[in-house]
Amino acid sequence: MSHSSADEAAKGAPQQEVVLMKGNEAIAHAAIRYGADGYFGYPITPQSEVLETLEALHPWDTTGMVVLQAESELASINMVYGGAATGKTVMTSSSSPGISLMCEGLSYIAACELPCLVVNVMRGGPGLGTIHPSQADYFQATKGGGHGDYHFIVLAPSTVQEMADFVGLSFDLAFKYRTPAMILADGIVGQMMEKVVLPPFRPRRTPEQIAELCPWAATGNPSRRKPNTITSLELDSAEMEKNNNRFQATYRRIEEAEQRSVSYLTDDAEYLIVAFGSVARICQKAIDDARGRGAKIGLLRPVTLWPFPEKAVAEVASRVKGILVVELNAGQMIEDVKLASRCTVPVHHFGRLGGIIPNPGEIDNELERLFPEAFPSKS
Amino acid sequence: MKTEIIIAGFGGQGVLSMGKILAYAGLMHGLDVTWMPSYGPEQRGGTANVTVILSDEGPISSPVLDTFDIAVLLNQQSLDKFESRVKPGGILIYDSYGVHTPPQRTDITVYRIEAMEATFDMPSSKTYNMIVLGALLGIEHIVPSESVDLALEKVIPSRHHDLLEVNRTAFRRGMELVG
Structure with a gap:
């Protein structure tokens, strides 16, 4: 030890x-x-x-x-x-x-x-x-x-x-x-x-x-201070509401200070993919392929999912014509993208379920299907 | 230069280990690498595959791919599944052992190797994957042999370093197969 x-x-x-x-x-x-x-x-x-x-x-x-x-x-x-x-x-x-x-x-x-x-x-x-x-x-x-x-x-x-x-x-x-x-x-x-x-x-x-770092901790050494009690139980609802208000105040501080995201080729993007985790990398390859065919598509990858990077999504959403959210689920983060973008542009979803991983080509096909006007040779 | 490779075969043939040695050799050679396995019940039989990407162009985006520059296919099921996914002009290497329908494509370069046959003359059948790796690097010089040597020392735990030589021998045998 x-x-x-x-x-x-x-x-x-x-x-x-x-x-x-x-x-x-x-x-x-x-x-x-x-x-x-x-x-x-x-x-x-x-x-x-x-x-x-x-x-x-x-x-x-x-x-x-x-x-x-x-x-x-x-x-x-x-x-x-x-x-x-x-x-x-x-x-x-x-x-x-x-x-x-x-x-x-x-x-x-x-x-x-x-x-x-x-x-x-x-x-x-x-x-x-x-x-x-x-x-x-x-x-x-x-x-x-x-x-x-x-x-x-x-x-x-x-x-x-x-x-x-x-x-x-x-x-x-x-x-x-x-x-x-x-x-x-x-x-x-x-x-x-x-x-x-x-x-x-x-x-x-x-x-x-x-x-020093955790004066609240129950360290079994109360000789020089009041004992610390750690419990989630508070039967006085007025006190429990105070506790909840304190939690919510912390959450607002976190939302204000800790939103993180990474952008890829969003500066000139006309369309945007939002994807997180390893799926964002699959999307990055799809975007490289699509850009090879003239489609100006960017990627925004939330790094913090909570707090959701709503400021970054809102900023990019304000200057693109459409958004595709790609997830390995039936449509979950898309709700936060819709809220952050205030649905000012169409927000679509592409997902594979149950353990299937999409290849970059599948995402490219979806981009072409949803945003044909982004692909000069196709329109 | 970025090389996108799939290695596929039976579970237990050493497909994932071969990919790991190749990836580590890439790392030793200063490349960016990804190694993405099919994981799960495959290791108890059935087919297993691994995608290895080696790049000197900086961070690699997608670890999963539609098409490959090189496919190393070690049984019929893998040939059936991945022959169509070799890029035009790409390379397909297959072991003829147990294969009843050889590859048909003419827009790629096909190499037939007799690695399983060669294994029968080796002191350990467990070095099959090193013979295949030797053949692969004999055909396409993706990373230098010295990097494979260094990779073996990393991948094989030091308590098993008595097995380094037999693996190196198998690797050289694989290179001779296509030399």
Whole structure:
């Protein structure tokens, strides 16, 4: 459990080494390097490599990080709940059906204003569904999932590098706003390998650092202060409304400060694709092909799904003639695109369901079908 | 230059590992790479495939593709599925072992290799994929052999480095098949 061993690990490892690994493996490496205190999870395809990699790296011998395979997803999220309540940097990961099981715990964690990281590497649903890539948990991640008026920060990586980078970003934001953060990935970016530069090692926080950063934490040391109580229960409705108003004030601050998105060729775009995660990359290739045939199409990739980058979408929507939202679902993010664009231009949807990945050519065909006037040779 | 490759065959033939060694060799050669597998029950039999993209043009966009510059197809099912998706002027490499309907296209270059036959003379049948990789790089010089050597050291865990030599031998045998 000593922190000097983390320093040794930091000295021993090359910090800028470029490696080839899966997105799931990158999550595990990044968590150890961030100085995470604990991972609690239960295996499920297509994200089992997160737990497997952590077990293989046995960080309990170096940084002191706890890695525990719990007996279920319910146990995992409640271990995260407990760890987070003590101000520790804790996380879990799962895939769609497992995240459904965790939603009760997520609601409690959000209600207690606790920071943690939850990784969802989505697979095709509903139900047990398939093990293949999907984005059908967008609503669950961004609109709730559990009960009550709560939100948490949702980041959508599209590369293995972002899988690594968003671990630290998620923890930073989670502690800044005292809220859970989710990395909402899909089976593509979880399973594919790319080159990645892993973040540098940082030591785990000391108890003193935790006490300073998390004065609310239940650290079992109340001798010099009033005991901290962490509970979501408040039977006085007037007090519960105050709590809710505080949560909502936090959400408005997050919406104001943390919208993130990436634009590709939107400056001269006459038509726009909005897509997130690995699907945005498939769309990027479709756009390159379409531009080769004279069609001025751009891409806007939301990086934060909550808060949704409504300012960026509204800005680009105000100067294009039509929008196509491409998702691995039956039409979820399209609702936020319609709201952000205020439906000032037609907003269409193209989706594949149940674990099927569209090829770039399918998206090109859809662009031609919906926006024939964008293709000079066709009109 | 960007090279878009599909490798497909039976689960257990080492298709995914071959793709990983190729991708790692690309990385060692300073290229951007993506390795996108078909994952799941395939590894317990049935067909498995992996898309590998190697590029010196910067970050790679889509890891999934409609068409390929090179297809390495190691059984009949894979030939049936992917022959039509080789770009005109592209390369199709297939192992004739167990194939009853050879490729028909005339607008691509087709190479028939006898990698499975060659495996029978090797000390380990598990090096089949390295013979195929040797043949692929013998036909199309995508990455230097030295990068494959370095990739093997990365991909094979150090506790199994006694297997490096047999893999290198198989790789050279594959190059000889098409040499």
